Amino acid sequence: MNNILDINDLKKSLEGTPVLKSIDLDVRLGEVMGLLGPSGSGKSTLLRCLNRIIEADSGDIFYKEKNLKKYPPSELRKEVVLVPQESVMFSGTVFDNVAYGPSIEGEANRDHILTCIRDAGLSSDFEQREAEKLSGGEKRRVALARALALEPDVLLLDEPTSGVDPKKKEEVEMSILNFSDKRDLTVIWVTHDLDQAKRVSTRIAALRDGKIGGIYDCDDFDGGEAF
Amino acid sequence: MNGIPYGIQEGFLILLSVLSLLALVVILTSIKKLGISKEMIIAVAKGGAQLFVIAVVLNLLFVYPAWYIPIWAFLGMMVIIGGYTSAKRATEMPAAFRITTPSILTGGALVLTVLAVTRAMPLHPQFIIPLAGMTFGNSMRICSICMERLISEVKQNKAEIETALSLGADSKKAVKNHADTSIRASLIPTLDNLKTLGIIFIPGAMSGLLMGGTTPILAAQYQIIVYLMIVGGGTISTIMATHLAKRKIFNDKEQLREWVYS
Numbered sequence: 192m193n194n195i196l197d198i199n200d201l202k203k204s205l206e207g208t209p210v211l212k213s214i215d216l217d218v219r220l221g222e223v224m225g226l227l228g229p230s231g232s233g234k235s236t237l238l239r240c241l242n243r244i245i246e247a248d249s250g251d252i253f254y255k256e257k258n259l260k261k262y263p264p265s266e267l268r269k270e271v272v273l274v275p276q277e278s279v280m281f282s283g284t285v286f287d288n289v290a291y292g293p294s295i296e297g298e299a300n301r302d303h304i305l306t307c308i309r310d311a312g313l314s315s316d317f318e319q320r321e322a323e324k325l326s327g328g329e330k331r332r333v334a335l336a337r338a339l340a341l342e343p344d345v346l347l348l349d350e351p352t353s354g355v356d357p358k359k360k361e362e363v364e365m366s367i368l369n370f371s372d373k374r375d376l377t378v379i380w381v382t383h384d385l386d387q388a389k390r391v392s393t394r395i396a397a398l399r400d401g402k403i404g405g406i407y408d409c410d411d412f413d414g415g416e417a418f
Numbered sequence: 419m420n421g422i423p424y425g426i427q428e429g430f431l432i433l434l435s436v437l438s439l440l441a442l443v444v445i446l447t448s449i450k451k452l453g454i455s456k457e458m459i460i461a462v463a464k465g466g467a468q469l470f471v472i473a474v475v476l477n478l479l480f481v482y483p484a485w486y487i488p489i490w491a492f493l494g495m496m497v498i499i500g501g502y503t504s505a506k507r508a509t510e511m512p513a514a515f516r517i518t519t520p521s522i523l524t525g526g527a528l529v530l531t532v533l534a535v536t537r538a539m540p541l542h543p544q545f546i547i548p549l550a551g552m553t554f555g556n557s558m559r560i561c562s563i564c565m566e567r568l569i570s571e572v573k574q575n576k577a578e579i580e581t582a583l584s585l586g587a588d589s590k591k592a593v594k595n596h597a598d599t600s601i602r603a604s605l606i607p608t609l610d611n612l613k614t615l616g617i618i619f620i621p622g623a624m625s626g627l628l629m630g631g632t633t634p635i636l637a638a639q640y641q642i643i644v645y646l647m648i649v650g651g652g653t654i655s656t657i658m659a660t661h662l663a664k665r666k667i668f669n670d671k672e673q674l675r676e677w678v679y680s
Contacts (some may be wrong), residue, residue, distance in 0.1 A: 242584050246671060264672040269586035279581045282595075291584040341586065 194253075195345060195377050196241065197400055201250035201416040203236055210236045212401035213341045215248070218345075223371060223378040225392030225409070227385065232398045233277060234380050234381040238347040241379070242273035272343040274400035280322035285313070288322045292341040294344035310373070311336035319343045332363065339370060345377045353389065364391055367395070388412075420631035446603075460637060466581045476547060485543045493550055497523045500558035508565040510573075510677055517662040518561050525655030526553040538643045551649045552623070556608070560652030561659050564604035568660060571596035572667055576678055589668035597660035604656050605649070612645050619644075 194217040201214040210233045218224050228234050233294045240247045243264050252259040254271060263268075269292065277353040281288050289307055290299035296361075308317060311332040322333055331351060338346060353366060368391060371378050382388050388395050388409075395412050424432065440462055444455045479485050479492075501519025530553055533539035539549050544618035566595075572579065575596055603665035615621060616638075620628070624641035628634060669675055 243671065244580055244584050244672070245551060264583075265586050265588050268584055272583040272586075273582065274575070275581065277577050279578045281578065281582070291582070291587075295586055295591065337585065 193219060195283075196379075197253060198237075198241075198252040199251045199253075201237070201240060201247050202239055202251065203245070203247045205236065210401055211240070211247070214398075214401075214403055216396055216403050216406070218377060218379060221375050221377055221389055221395075222393040223368070223380055224417075225395040226379055226381045226398060227383065227387035227388045227395055228398030229383060233401045234398055235349050237398070238273055238275075238349050238379065240250060241345075241347055242268055244268075244273065252353070265310055268399055269341050271345040271347065272338040273347040274334050274338045274342050274349060274351060276411070278334040280325070280330055280333065282323060283321075284319050285322050285325070285336075286319065287316045288333050289336045289340050291337060298338070307336040307339040308333075310339055310366065310370040328359055328363070330355055331355055332366075333343060335363075335367065339374075342374070343376065345379070346371070347379050347381075349381045350383075351380065352382075360387075361379075361390075364401060372404075422629065468533070476543070479543050479547070489543055489546060492547060493554075496550060496554040500554045500561075504558045504562040504565060507562040508569055510569050510594065510680070511565070511663065511666050512677060514565060514666070517659050517666060518565065520560075521655045521659035521662060522554055522557045523531045523559055525557045525651040525653070526550065526660050528654055529553055531649040531680040532650070533643070533647060538640075550646065556648040557655040559602045560608060563607070563656045564600045564656040564659055565663070567598060568600040568663055571600055572674075572678055576674060579674065583672055583674075586659055589664050589672050592672075593664060593667060597663075599652070599661060601656045604654060608645075608649055608652055612649065615641070615645070 196216075196218040198214050198216040198218075199299065201211055202209070202210040213234075216239060226234050227236070234247070239245045241259075242253060243259060243262075254262065254267070254368070259267065272292075279289060279416075285308065286304060287391055290304045291305070295301035304320065305315060309315065313329065313332050315337065317333075318330070322330070325333065329353065335348075335351065348367070352363050355363055364387065380388070382391075389412065392409050395407045395409060397407070422429070438458070441457050444458060447453075447455045447458065449633035481489060482488070497519060500522045501515050503520065504518035505514040508518070512519070530550060531540065533549060534541060574595065579592045579596070583589070611621075621641055621644075623644045624637045627640055632640070667675060667678065
């Protein structure tokens, strides 16, 4: 299996406005696919369709060569995990938040949760801190740790460094790339920052006007031809 | 003294004299230019007429030997009107009537059954109608608060609910905190009333029983039964309503429905 995700002619309208007009995209196993595009180009909508938080109007998505619709939604979302742009914290500690997913099916393994907190670039001091009182950047990391705790196969990151202090941005990028490498994760990384896309991605898909404008290898992509 | 110490005809005369209170209020509100005099007269006339109609019907029902047949129409009407009225507080949720009506029915029916089995409610229309009215009416009120709160909780916290769903939670788990908050919020006014019983006011059922000549101890016992009935019916109704509402909040793919985003 070369491709973990195959997206064919995906269409989605929101409130009557076509947002995804016809998306064709394949995502290779273990790669970091940068999804680059201006605001309103449909990047977040595409991620939400992949996690099945919303339903595409038409088209097909194949995950591990099986149509996404054939997976029970709750089970799929544990494997194809979305980290939305808005890092909403549940009430409770950082530990409670990171343990949220694993605890759905029983007691979360404490060591595993602590490893995820560290992998997301947070020190162990954070474990018992009130999640809702953290800074925006810290919340982003907790949201990452929370997704990692599910041990997903695909991680859908929607602007994972938005709201993060510019000095800390590269630190967050490094921690994502480290755990992606360590866990052999496939990552789709939504960004509108060309430099960031080039720093983190294996390949870059340029999304414009609800369609994939092109898929580029990172090294020979300058953005000009895509936008 | 047992009951009201005068008959129906004398009662009408007394009622007419007490209507002078309405005249006084209308004069006062007119002087203050509050603009509610007309509405007040209409409300008293409408409410009074409704009460007399129901009194005539009850008068017939109480003496009708086969009362156990038409009483079902009464009870059914209470549930349906309660369901519709409660659903009006949840207009954003499509077909909320299908949630509120069975919820009010279940909560009310269960507590009335307990009351009947324990003999707290003698099986006579004189008891069944007022107790059913209180049960269904209060279940409706509590259910309305619950639905209104649930809709507002879900709309305000859709990002949190989506986050829970996106981490593999099912709809039941994703909305649990908000459903629980709605149930608690809807029961607080009733619980507050219960805590202040007899201190700030003597509640309606006890007042009625006292005026009807029942001893204060027996009247207090019955009032407690009535409150247990209200709390019980309200709690069951809201648990049922929040359970049924999940199907209106989420679709079968565990996604939030369109109306939540509007």
